[in-house]
Amino acid sequence: xxxxxxxxxxxxxxxxxxxxxxxxxxLFACAAASTLVTVGVVAALLGETIGFFREVSLVEFLTSTRxxxxxxxxxxxxxxxxxxxxxxxxxxxxxxxxxxxxxxxFLSEYAGPRLRRTLKPVLEVLAGVPTVIYxxxxxxxxxxxxxxxxxxxxxxNAAAASIVVGVMIIxxxxxxxxDALRAVPDSLRExxxxxGATKLEVSTRVVVPAALSGxxxxxxxxxxxxxxETMAVTIAAGxxxxxxxxxxxxxxxxxxxxxQASLGDTPQGTIVYRTLFAVGMTLFLATLAMNILxxxxxxxxxxxxx
Amino acid sequence: xxxxxxxxxxxxxxxxxxxxxxFGVMFAWLCGAATLVGVAALVVLLVDVLIDGLPRLDVxxxxxxxxxxxxxxxxxxxxxxxxxxLVLTAVISFPVSVAAAIYLEEYAPKGxxxxxxxTNIANLAGVPSIVYGIxxxxxxxxxxxxxxxxxxxxxTLSLLVMPVIIMASQEAIRAVPPTIRExxxxxGATRWQVVSxxxxxxxxxxxLxxxxxxxxxxxxETAPLILVxxxxxxxxxxxxxxxxxxVLPLQIYSWxxxxxxxxxxxxxxxxxxxxxxxxxxxxxxxxxxxxxxARR
Numbered sequence: 075x076x077x078x079x080x081x082x083x084x085x086x087x088x089x090x091x092x093x094x095x096x097x098x099x100x101l102f103a104c105a106a107a108s109t110l111v112t113v114g115v116v117a118a119l120l121g122e123t124i125g126f127f128r129e130v131s132l133v134e135f136l137t138s139t140r141x142x143x144x145x146x147x148x149x150x151x152x153x154x155x156x157x158x159x160x161x162x163x164x165x166x167x168x169x170x171x172x173x174x175x176x177x178x179x180f181l182s183e184y185a186g187p188r189l190r191r192t193l194k195p196v197l198e199v200l201a202g203v204p205t206v207i208y209x210x211x212x213x214x215x216x217x218x219x220x221x222x223x224x225x226x227x228x229x230x231n232a233a234a235a236s237i238v239v240g241v242m243i244i245x246x247x248x249x250x251x252x253d254a255l256r257a258v259p260d261s262l263r264e265x266x267x268x269x270g271a272t273k274l275e276v277s278t279r280v281v282v283p284a285a286l287s288g289x290x291x292x293x294x295x296x297x298x299x300x301x302x303e304t305m306a307v308t309i310a311a312g313x314x315x316x317x318x319x320x321x322x323x324x325x326x327x328x329x330x331x332x333x334q335a336s337l338g339d340t341p342q343g344t345i346v347y348r349t350l351f352a353v354g355m356t357l358f359l360a361t362l363a364m365n366i367l368x369x370x371x372x373x374x375x376x377x378x379x380x
Numbered sequence: 381x382x383x384x385x386x387x388x389x390x391x392x393x394x395x396x397x398x399x400x401x402x403f404g405v406m407f408a409w410l411c412g413a414a415t416l417v418g419v420a421a422l423v424v425l426l427v428d429v430l431i432d433g434l435p436r437l438d439v440x441x442x443x444x445x446x447x448x449x450x451x452x453x454x455x456x457x458x459x460x461x462x463x464x465x466l467v468l469t470a471v472i473s474f475p476v477s478v479a480a481a482i483y484l485e486e487y488a489p490k491g492x493x494x495x496x497x498x499t500n501i502a503n504l505a506g507v508p509s510i511v512y513g514i515x516x517x518x519x520x521x522x523x524x525x526x527x528x529x530x531x532x533x534x535x536t537l538s539l540l541v542m543p544v545i546i547m548a549s550q551e552a553i554r555a556v557p558p559t560i561r562e563x564x565x566x567x568g569a570t571r572w573q574v575v576s577x578x579x580x581x582x583x584x585x586x587x588l589x590x591x592x593x594x595x596x597x598x599x600x601e602t603a604p605l606i607l608v609x610x611x612x613x614x615x616x617x618x619x620x621x622x623x624x625x626x627v628l629p630l631q632i633y634s635w636x637x638x639x640x641x642x643x644x645x646x647x648x649x650x651x652x653x654x655x656x657x658x659x660x661x662x663x664x665x666x667x668x669x670x671x672x673x674a675r676r
Contacts, residue, residue, distance in 0.1 A: 090570065097572045098487055104479035105488070108546065109500050111539050115511060118518035176414030184408055185415075197418050202593075202658070204600025206629040207429065207651050210636055214644060215428045241421045248418075274404040295506070302508025304603035305629070309636055329510050329603065336513075336607050342522060350607075354514040358507065365506040 119358060122351035129345055135352065141315035141331070143349045144338075150349070152356055154315040158232070158325035159357070162307055163300035165236025165321060166243060170300075171293050173240075174247025175282075178289075181248070182255035183277045194249075201245040208238040209309025217310070220322075230312025230324040238306050243296040250295065254288020255281055287375035291368040298364035302357065304329040328357045429655075433648030441649055445615045446631065450642035455650050458631035460617040461530070461610070462599055462657065465627055468534035469541065469598050474591055477542045481549035481587075486575050505543040512540045513607030521608050528609030531621040536608050537601060541594040548590020552583040585672040592665035596658050602629040628654045 127135070130150045138151025177197070181190050216234040220227045227233065258281050266276045282289065312324035313334045326334070331353055340347045393401070444454025480501075488494040516536030526532040556579050564574040605627055613634065614626040628650060635647035 094570050094572055098483075101479045101483035101487055104476045105483040105497050107476065108480060108504065108542065109497060111504060111515075111542070112500050114519055115507065115515050118515045119511075122518070173414045173417055176411045177418060180408075180411035180415045184411055193415060193419070196422065197415075200418055200422055202596065202600075203422075203425070204602070204629050204654060204658075206600070206602045206633050206636070207425070207654070210632070210647055210651060211425045211428060213636065214432065214648075215424070241418065244418045272400050272404045274407045275400075277407070298506060302510070304508070304510045305633065308603075309633070329508065332510055332514070333603060333606055336517070350514060351518075354511055358511050361506065361508055361511075362503065365503060369502075 115358065119351050119355040122348045123355045126345070126348035126352040129348070130352075139317050141326070143335075143346055148345070150352075152328075152353065154317040155326060155328045155331050155353060156356070156360075157317055158311070158315070159301050159327040159329070159360075161319070161321070161325065162232050162235050162239060162311060162327060163297050165232065166240035166300040167293070167297050169237060169240030170243045170247050170296055174244045174292070174296065175251055175289060177244065177248040178251035178255055179277055179282070182252045183273065183281065197245045197248060200241060201243075203242075205242065205303060205305040206309070208242055208306040212238040212306060212310035224322060227322045228312075228324050230310065230314070231322050232311050232325045233321040235307045235310035235325075236321065238310060239300045239303050242303065242306065243299050246299055247292045247296040250292030251285070251289045254285035254292070257288070258284045284377050287372055287377065290375075291372040294364050294368035294371065298361045298368070301364070302329065302361050304333060308333045328353050328360075332357075426655075429648050429651050432645060433650075433652045436645045436649035437652055441646075441653070446613050446626075446634075450640065450646050453635075453646055455628060455631055455653055457614040457617055458626050458628045458650070459653065459657070461614070461625040462627045462654075464530050464618050464621075464625065465533055465537065465605075466595060466599055466661075468530060468621060469537045470591070470595055472534060473538035473542050473545060473594075476538075477545035477591075478549050478587060480542075481546050481553055482575055482580075484546070485550050485553040486571065486579065501543045501546055505547065509540055509601055510603040510607065512536055513604030515539065516604060516608040527622070528611070528624055529622045530618055530625045532608045533605050533610055533625065533627075534621070536604050537598045540601065540604060541598050544594040544597070545587075545591050548594065549583070549587045552586025552590065553579060555586060556582045585669040588672065589665050589669050592661055592668075596661045599627075599658060599661070600629055600654070602627075602633055605630055628657065 135150055135152050137153070138149055139153050140149035140151050141154045142149040181193060185193065212234040213229075216237050217227065217229065217231060220231070220233055262280055262284060263276050266280045271280070307327050308330040311327065311330065313326050313330060314324040315326045315331070316323055318325070332350055335346055335350050338346075340350070441454045442459065443456055444452055445457050447453040484494065484498060488497075513536060516532060516539070520526045520532040520535050521528060526535075560578050560582065561574050564578045569577070609624075610626050610630050611624065614624060616623075618625050632647050632650040632654065635643045635650060638644075
């Protein structure tokens with residue numbers, strides 16, 4: 075330090091450095107807190123889940139075909155709930171995956187910029203409508219409509235749930251797929267046009283294959299959303315744990331069970347209270363596995379163009 | 381396409397080329413129709429709700445509490461609860477999320493810790509909302525003894541929306557051109573001065589929009605609040621953050637669950653109120669953003 079710098083300036087510099095350091099620490103703490111949330115989720119689920127498996131064997135949980143935790147003769151087989159969740163998600167996928175992909179192709183390859191700017195926000199609204207409203211729509215509109223054509227449809231049925239969940243996840247599939255399609259460089263399209271390909275051929279044989287990793291990732295993510303969906307399936311599909319493939323029957327999903335059990339009186343320490351956490355853990359692991367798979371597909375099979 | 385013979389310009393289209401062109405047109409229509417399915421579903425849903433609910437929508441609906449008698453029931457407690465929850469969730473989640481976003485974009489060194497935090501935030505955004513409810517039940521309601529209060533609900537919803545706000549804020553901060561930062565650093569500004577005087581004001585409209593969109597998702601949430609003990613029948617408006625509460629989506633759910641048709645109508649009217657609340661929030665987002673943009 076040269077002699078022209080007085081002690082006052084040095085002190086000001088030090089306090090400035092201290093302040094900067096303090097701010098950086100606070101900001102870091104906020105970012106790091108997000109990891110604590112994950113730790114909290116796992117810890118909260120794990121504690122009571124371990125308690126649950128002290129009373130119920132893992133074998134029964136995974137192989138028994140009956141889920142009757144509230145009856146006198148109790149059964150804790152998670153299969154009916156798992157099949158309910160995945161069947162409804164599969165039904166939603168049948169609707170949302172093709173529609174979402176075609177929508178993405180339309181927005182990316184066919185629609186002009188103005189049409190895209192109008193359509194995209196409208197589709198985003200589909201994802202923003204509260205799910206309880208989808209439940210109402212399924213119960214008061216879709217189910218009566220189904221019963222006109224298929225009178226044997228039950229009031230609570232998996233098909234109506236699948237349909238509304240499918241509509242709900244269209245934007246998830248379409249917006250992520252569209253991002254992937256638009257990331258394909260124009261030189262590829264121009265090359266194909268130069269060889270005499272039509273727009274259909276360019277879209278389906280060049281652009282879609284080039285964006286396939288992103289499209290598949292969007293499919294998996296959409297299905298994961300469907301598995302985690304709660305209110306629409308609770309309202310539309312009902313509360314009957316039912317190991318069946320018939321979409322016209324009532325089914326209970328993992329999420330619907332959690333809602334049903336927590337609406338009733340479930341004091342801490344009871345086995346019913348613990349089932350919440352065991353089923354929640356199963357749901358958490360299932361969706362986490364799907365989300366990680368989606369990221370892995372994206373990273374592993376990405377076609378890089380530059 | 382090896383069988384294809386070149387067609388000289390000006391001659392008639394071959395049957396093969398006509399088929400290709402026809403398929404092309406059909407595919408374009410198919411894609412357009414698929415896009416319209418989503419739009420049409422939205423329209424049908426809104427019209428269905430409006431037809432069912434509009435006859436029941438009046439001032440009395442807003443001023444009455446829940447009741448066993450559908451003709452006397454209203455959304456007063458639920459609307460108040462939703463607004464309480466919205467404000468409290470915003471107050472809790474906004475500062476923490478923006479701070480986290482600033483750290484990740486402006487401060488974080490490239491390294492495994494940053495990568496872990498970033499991956500973790502992306503994964504948290506994919507966790508089903510009901511799992512946050514289970515966390516809220518175990519952590520806030522039981523372990524911290526906050527009971528079935530608005531505070532428990534707001535903390536739970538804050539955890540739920542934080543990943544979304546963080547990612548939206550990061551995007552807004554990333555969109556600020558680096559030249560702005562370099563100019564400020566060149567004038568001798570400290571990192572915090574660069575962030576607080578230059579980056580944040582420019583990123584603010586984007587951050588605000590992302591936050592309000594995330595909060596409107598929170599307002600529509602039902603499942604996690606059922607877990608932390610919000611109930612469908614509350615006959616008072618909350619007076620403090622430790623009070624019991626209900627929210628609009630939950631009130632709607634409890635009406636849907638009843639078999640009588642009058643309650644279905646009530647549910648549809650409640651849905652209209654909820655949609656109006658969401659519409660107001662989104663309009664506010666647009667107005668605030670335009671103001672912030674104009675002030676620049």
